[in-house]
Amino acid sequence: MPILESLTNSSPLEILKNIVDVLLVWFVFYKLITIIKGTKAVQLLKGIFVILIVRVVTEYLGLNTLKWMMDQVLMFGFLAAIIIFQPEVRRALEQLGRGRLFARSAMQEEEERDRLIEAFSKSVSYMAKRRIGALISIEKETGLSEYIETGIAMNSNITSELLINIFIPNTPLHDGAVIVQRNQIAAAACYLPLSENPFISKELGTRHRAALGISEVTDAITIVVSEETGAISITSNGDINRNLSIEDFQKQLRLSWFGAEVEDTNTSFWKWRRRKDG
Template sequence: MPVLEQVTTLAPMEILKNIVDVLLVWFVLYKLITIIKGTKAVQLLKGIFVILIGRYLTEWLGLKTLQWMMEEVLRWGFLAAIIIFQPELRRALEQLGRGRLFARTAMQEEEERDRLVSAFSKSVSYMAKRRIGALITIEKETGLSEYIETGIPMNSHISSELLINIFIPNTPLHDGAVIVTKNRIAAAACYLPLSESPFISKELGTRHRAALGISEVTDAVTIIVSEETGAVSLTVDGDINRHLDMDEFEKLLRISWFGSEVGQADTSLWKWGKRKNG
């Protein structure tokens, strides 16, 4: 076979260069896809693929007029793509100039974490000051689908405004827990299992018992705002940390949610919080 013969006659260094060349092309294409993901450019790219398929089909079927129209569309399509994709292209060039194009994924993850922690902190602070009761459970490794099914499906983007609105008293969704999975609000008004531990303080109500209950059977992180006192608490792995101020809350949320990535110094705060609450 001619192709096989050409491959076998290549020097090892040439083969390695070709492999690296192909891998780099795929890597660049992958990064470009991550940039346009979630934008209108995705739908436009689908339209371009449809036109390309139509072009080859018209040639195969011998539809001369339609083939000519497809060829004209493709001939001027490059210029049209530059105009249509101008915002996405500008963003990609800006990131390339800042050296961020190939580090985009890691930076996006860190930015998303900061946004989520900020959204929780703002909503919890607002509700604590006004003594609005809240119960928010964040899924980690253990799935929470059986508890999500007990609530009202939402699949919503997380924002402080939405979290606050859910727990406003006398609204349809305020009674029960909000469950967060894959960085989205999966459901609201969910039922969580109550802890049956005899060592729970008598002053803790149903929200705290539910938060402890879910932390005993899963690795989920649960945030509680007391309706009676406005106190902020957090549970994980069967432990509860109570009476947190906002700085402590943010640090402990990062530790509990993202683990060792926040650093050893902050991990000691979780241990200190457990000692503080007995």
């Protein structure tokens, strides 16, 4: 085979250069995809791929008229792509000029983390002040699909306004848990398993028992706002951190969800840990 022969006849340095060349091309394509991700350009790219597939099929089947049409489309496609993708091209060039093109992924990830933490903090603070009960479970490694199926599918972006609106009393979705999956609200009004631990404090109601229950069978993080007291709690790995201030809530959520390091402060919240075998 020509490829094997060329590899055999190439020196180790040439092989290494070819490998680096291919990896760089893939990296450039990857960065371009991250730039247009979430924009209308994604749908347009799908259309271009369809045109390319049709062009190959017409060549194979000998459909000359359709082949000629596809050739014309591809001939002027480069100019059309520049016009259609003008906002994305301009944004990429601006980032390249600022030296931010290849640092974009890490920066976007950090910005998304901050946005999510801010959305949860605003919604939890609003509900705690007004004693609106809330139960929000965040999926990590262990899937929560079986619990998502018990609720109403949403597949919505996380915003503080939406979270608050879901848990407003006497609304269709307020009774049950919101489950967050892949940084989106996957479903609302979901049923979570109640903890069967006999040593749970009698002060804890159904929401807290459900939050502890899901933390005992999965690695999910669950946020609870008490309807009776407005107290904020977080459960994970069978543990519950109760009576959190907003500052402590933000730190605990960031640490549990993203594993981000936080400063060591003398927090005053009470931590309860489930006991085993008496």
